[in-house]
Amino acid sequence: MDLLVNIMLGIIIAATPLVFAAIGELIVEKSGVLNLGVEGMMIVGALAGFAATIELGSFWAGIAAAALAGALMALLFAVLTQSLLANQVATGLALTMFGLGLAALLGQRYSGKSAPEVSKLHIPGLSELPIVGPILFGHDAMVYLAVALVAVTAWFLKNTRQGLVIRAIGENHDAAHAIGHPVILYRYVALMFGGACAGLGGAYLSLVQTPFWVENMTAGRGWIALALVVFSAWRPWWAFMGAYLFGGITIIQLHGQGMGLDIEPQLLAMLPYIATIIVLVLISSDRTKARLNAPANLGQTFFKSS
Amino acid sequence: MPKQGDVLLELQGLTRSFPGVLANDQISFRVGYGEIHALLGENGAGKSTLVKMIYGVLQPDSGVMKLHGEPFSPASPAVARAHGIGMVFQHFSLFEALSVTENIELGISPELAAGDLRQRIIDVSEFYGLKLDPDVLVGDLSVGLRQRIEIVRCLLQNPRLIIMDEPTSVLTPQEVDQLFKTLRRLADEGCSILYISHKLDEIRQLCHAAAILRGGKVINTCTPANETAKSLAEMMIGEVLVPASRDERELGDVRLKIKDLSLPSVSQFGVGLKQISLEIKAGEIIGVAGVAGNGQQQLMTALIGERSAMVPEAIQLDGQSVGQLGPGDRRRLGMGFCPEERLGHAAVPDMSLRDNVFLSARESQNLSRSGVLDHQNAQSFAADIVETFKVKTAGTGHSAKSLSGGNLQKFIMGREILQNPKVLIASQPTWGVDAGAASAIRTAILELAARGAAVLVISQDLDELMEISDRIAVLADGRLTPAQRVEQVTIEQLGTAMGGSSSAVLPDQSIKAGQSVPKGGGAHVQD
Numbered sequence: 001m002d003l004l005v006n007i008m009l010g011i012i013i014a015a016t017p018l019v020f021a022a023i024g025e026l027i028v029e030k031s032g033v034l035n036l037g038v039e040g041m042m043i044v045g046a047l048a049g050f051a052a053t054i055e056l057g058s059f060w061a062g063i064a065a066a067a068l069a070g071a072l073m074a075l076l077f078a079v080l081t082q083s084l085l086a087n088q089v090a091t092g093l094a095l096t097m098f099g100l101g102l103a104a105l106l107g108q109r110y111s112g113k114s115a116p117e118v119s120k121l122h123i124p125g126l127s128e129l130p131i132v133g134p135i136l137f138g139h140d141a142m143v144y145l146a147v148a149l150v151a152v153t154a155w156f157l158k159n160t161r162q163g164l165v166i167r168a169i170g171e172n173h174d175a176a177h178a179i180g181h182p183v184i185l186y187r188y189v190a191l192m193f194g195g196a197c198a199g200l201g202g203a204y205l206s207l208v209q210t211p212f213w214v215e216n217m218t219a220g221r222g223w224i225a226l227a228l229v230v231f232s233a234w235r236p237w238w239a240f241m242g243a244y245l246f247g248g249i250t251i252i253q254l255h256g257q258g259m260g261l262d263i264e265p266q267l268l269a270m271l272p273y274i275a276t277i278i279v280l281v282l283i284s285s286d287r288t289k290a291r292l293n294a295p296a297n298l299g300q301t302f303f304k305s306s
Numbered sequence: 307m308p309k310q311g312d313v314l315l316e317l318q319g320l321t322r323s324f325p326g327v328l329a330n331d332q333i334s335f336r337v338g339y340g341e342i343h344a345l346l347g348e349n350g351a352g353k354s355t356l357v358k359m360i361y362g363v364l365q366p367d368s369g370v371m372k373l374h375g376e377p378f379s380p381a382s383p384a385v386a387r388a389h390g391i392g393m394v395f396q397h398f399s400l401f402e403a404l405s406v407t408e409n410i411e412l413g414i415s416p417e418l419a420a421g422d423l424r425q426r427i428i429d430v431s432e433f434y435g436l437k438l439d440p441d442v443l444v445g446d447l448s449v450g451l452r453q454r455i456e457i458v459r460c461l462l463q464n465p466r467l468i469i470m471d472e473p474t475s476v477l478t479p480q481e482v483d484q485l486f487k488t489l490r491r492l493a494d495e496g497c498s499i500l501y502i503s504h505k506l507d508e509i510r511q512l513c514h515a516a517a518i519l520r521g522g523k524v525i526n527t528c529t530p531a532n533e534t535a536k537s538l539a540e541m542m543i544g545e546v547l548v549p550a551s552r553d554e555r556e557l558g559d560v561r562l563k564i565k566d567l568s569l570p571s572v573s574q575f576g577v578g579l580k581q582i583s584l585e586i587k588a589g590e591i592i593g594v595a596g597v598a599g600n601g602q603q604q605l606m607t608a609l610i611g612e613r614s615a616m617v618p619e620a621i622q623l624d625g626q627s628v629g630q631l632g633p634g635d636r637r638r639l640g641m642g643f644c645p646e647e648r649l650g651h652a653a654v655p656d657m658s659l660r661d662n663v664f665l666s667a668r669e670s671q672n673l674s675r676s677g678v679l680d681h682q683n684a685q686s687f688a689a690d691i692v693e694t695f696k697v698k699t700a701g702t703g704h705s706a707k708s709l710s711g712g713n714l715q716k717f718i719m720g721r722e723i724l725q726n727p728k729v730l731i732a733s734q735p736t737w738g739v740d741a742g743a744a745s746a747i748r749t750a751i752l753e754l755a756a757r758g759a760a761v762l763v764i765s766q767d768l769d770e771l772m773e774i775s776d777r778i779a780v781l782a783d784g785r786l787t788p789a790q791r792v793e794q795v796t797i798e799q800l801g802t803a804m805g806g807s808s809s810a811v812l813p814d815q816s817i818k819a820g821q822s823v824p825k826g827g828g829a830h831v832q833d
Contacts, residue, residue, distance in 0.1 A: 161411070161416055161419065164404075164408055164411060164412060165412065167401075167403075167404065168401045168404060168408075168412050171401040171402065171403050171404065172399075172400075172401050172402075174399075175398070175399035175400060175401060176399075176401075176412070177363075178363060178383070178395065178399040179383060179399050179412060179413045180362070180363075180382045180383030180384040180387070181412070293403075296402070296403065
C-alpha cells in the first residue's frame with residue numbers, strides 16, 4: 001500500500017510542471033502563436049523561483065518571481081515576433097537556448113544548494129484518510145493551482161468573449177483584425193500568460209520536485225509540454241491527462257528499474273515518451289475534429305497590411 | 307430629427323497612399339439620410355481603401371470625414387460601429403472553425419452580444435428572409451450562406467449606414483429581389499446604404515446616387531436612373547465596351563459525358579450529387595445555374611477528380627471513362643479546370659505567377675525535363691498569359707496574392723485556356739471580378755469553345771450564363787435539371803427551378819438536404 005501511495009505521489013509531482021507549461025502554451029497556440037521557447041522560459045523560471053526563495057526566504061516570493069521571469073522571457077519573444085515580425089520558429093528556438101545559457105550563468109552561485117521544504121496542505125480529517133488522504137488531500141498548493149488553472153482555462157476558452165476572440169485570432173487573424181479585434185495585444189497577453197505558466201512549471205521543478213538547483217534541470221520537459229499541446233489537439237483537459245500519463249509512466253518505469261526488472265534501463269526510460277505519443281495519437285485519431293481544433297493561423301506572422 | 311435629403315456622411319478630400327500607390331486621391335462626396343449611394347469602380351480603383359477608411363480599418367493620410375455634421379475619424383472598426391456604421395465585406399471576415407453564432411458574436415459589441423443572441427439571429431434572419439442555422443460551423447457553409455452571416459451580423463446592430471461590398475454576386479434573382487426589398491425598407495426607415503457593385507443594372511434599379519471611382523479619384527457623380535448600364539460602364543472603365551459576342555458555332559461529337567453521377571457529401575451539412583447526367587459536345591458551352599450550397603462544390607470536385615466517382619463510366623471524356631482518374635491524369639487527357647477559390651485552390655497565394663503555372667501546365671507545356679523545372683519556359687508561358695489576357699501585374703515574379711481578384715482570375719483562366727484543353731470546367735469564373743475583366747474572361751471562354759472545346763461553366767450569375775451558354779441546366783438540391791437551350795428559358799423560370807418556388811423566402815436547401823444524405827453511403831470517401 002505504501003508503494004502505491006508513493007507511486008501516486010510521485011506521478012502527481014512529476015506531472016505538475018508539465019501541466020503548468022502545457023496549459024500556458026495551449027493558450028498561446030490557440031491565439032495563433034507558436035512559441036518554441038517553453039524550455040527556455042521554464043529553466044529561467046526554475047532559477048528565478050529558486051533564487052528568490054533562498055534570498056527572500058519565502059516560497060511564495062519564489063513562485064511570484066518565477067512567474068514574472070517566465071513572463072519577461074515571453075515578453076522578449078512577443079516584442080521580437082509580434083512587433084518586429086521575426087520568425088516564430090527561429091525566435092522560439094533562440095529563446096530556449098538563451099534561457100538555458102542565461103540560467104546556467106546566473107545560477108552558478110546556487111549550484112548545490114537545496115530549497116527549504118514546501119509545506120503540504122493539511123486538512124484535518126481528510127488528509128488522514130488511508131490511501132485517499134495522502135493521494136488527494138496532502139499536496140502542496142501548487143498541485144491544486146495547476147488543476148484549477150486547467151479548469152479555468154478550459155472554461156475561459158469555451159465560455160467567455162475574450163476566449164472566443166483568442167480562438168478567432170488563432171483561426172484567422174486577418175478577419176479578426178478586419179472586425180476590429182486587437183490581434184497583437186491579445187497575442188502579447190496570451191504569450192505573457194504562457195510565459196508565466198512556464199515559469200511556474202520551472203519553479204515547481206526546482207522548489208518541490210528536485211528540490212535544488214542544477215544546470216539544465218528542465219531536461220526537455222518544455223519540449224514534452226509542447227508535444228502535449230499538439231497531441232491533445234489543443235484541448236485543455238486532454239493536455240492535462242497527457243501530462244499525468246507522461247508523469248505516471250516516468251515514475252512507474254523508475255520503480256520498475258528500482259525493482260530490478262530485466263529490461264534495459266534505456267528502453268524503460270524511453271517508455272514515457274513513446275506511450276504518451278501513442279495514447280495521444282490514438283485519442284486524437286478523429287482527424288476532422290483535430291483539424292477543427294488546430295488554430296489555422298498557428299505560427300504565421302500577422303502583418304497589419306490593411 | 308433628420309429628414310430625407312439631409313447629409314449623413316460627408317467626405318472631403320480623403321487621401322490615402324500605400325508604398326508606391328496613391329490608392330485614394332482627394333475623394334469627396336456626400337451620402338444623405340435614407341439614401342442608397344452607389345460606389346462604382348473597377349477593381350483597384352480605390353473603393354476598398356475608401357470604405358475601409360469610413361469603417362475605421364484604415365486611417366486617411368489627409369482629408370476630413372463628417373458624420374451628422376460632426377468631424378468623424380474612427381480609429382478602429384469598433385468606433386465606427388459605435389457610431390452606427392456597419393459593413394458587409396466582400397471577402398468575408400469569418401472563422402471557419404466557429405459556429406454561425408460565435409462568428410456573429412465576434413463582430414458585434416459585447417453589450418449587443420449579451421442575452422439570447424442565438425434567438426435574435428433566428429429572428430432577424432427570418433424577418434429579412436435570410437434564413438440561417440445559428441449552430442452550424444461556418445466551414446460547412448457555401449459562399450452564399452456565408453454572406454448571409456455577414457448581412458445578418460450587420461443588421462443586428464441597427465446601423466445608420468451600411469456599407470455593402472458586392473453583396474449580390476452570390477444570390478439568386480429572387481434573393482436579390484428580397485435583398486433589395488430589405489435595403490429599400492431600411493432606406494425608408496432612414497438608414498443610409500453605401501452600395502458597391504459591378505452590376506450596373508442593379509445600381510440603376512436600386513441606388514439614388516452614384517460616385518464613380520477610377521484610379522483613386524472620383525471621376526463623376528450621377529443619378530444612376532438617368533444613365534444606361536453602358537454609359538455607367540464606360541464612365542467606370544474609361545473606354546468603350548464591346549460585349550462578348552456569341553457567334554453560331556458548329557457543334558461536334560460529344561466530348562464530355564456525365565452519366566448517373568452520384569456522390570455523397572463530405573461534410574455533414576453539404577449536399578450530395580444525385581444521378582447527374584449531362585452531355586457536352588465539342589464547341590458547346592453549358593451553364594450550370596444554382597444557388598450556392600446545392601452541390602456545386604461536389605460537382606466541381608467530382609469533375610476535377612479530387613474525389614473519385616463511384617464507377618469509372620460516370621464521367622467520360624471522348625468516350626473514355628475517367629471517373630476514377632485523379633486530376634493529373636485527367637489533365638493529361640486534355641481537361642482543364644478553374645475552381646471557384648482563386649487563392650488556395652486555383653493558385654498558391656504566396657508563390658509567384660511564374661511558379662503558379664507549374665501547377666497545371668507542367669506537363670502540357672513541357673515545363674520540366676526529367677523532373678528538373680524549366681524556369682525559362684515557365685517564364686515565357688507566364689509572360690504569354692499576362693500579355694494575351696492583359697493581366698495587370700508588375701511582373702511574373704510577383705506573388706499570386708498581390709494581384710487583384712479580377713487580374714488573378716484572368717491569369718488563371720489564361721493558364722488553363724492557353725493549354726488548349728478539350729474540355730474546360732470553370733466554377734464562378736467571374737465572381738468578384740470587375741466588369742472589364744469579366745467581359746474579357748467571357749470572351750476567352752467563347753473563343754475556346756469556338757476552337758472546338760466543350761465548356762462547362764458553373765455560376766450563380768444568371769446574366770452571365772445567359773450571355774455565354776448554349777444550354778443551361780439548374781443544379782438544385784444535388785440534382786441537375788435537363789439542359790435547355792438559352793433561347794427557350796427565361797430568368798424567371800431558372801430562378802424558380804433554382805429556388806423551388808418564387809416566394810420571397812427561399813427554402814434553405816443546404817440545411818434540409820444535408821439530412822437527407824443516406825447514412826453510411828460512403829460519407830467518408832474523402833479524408
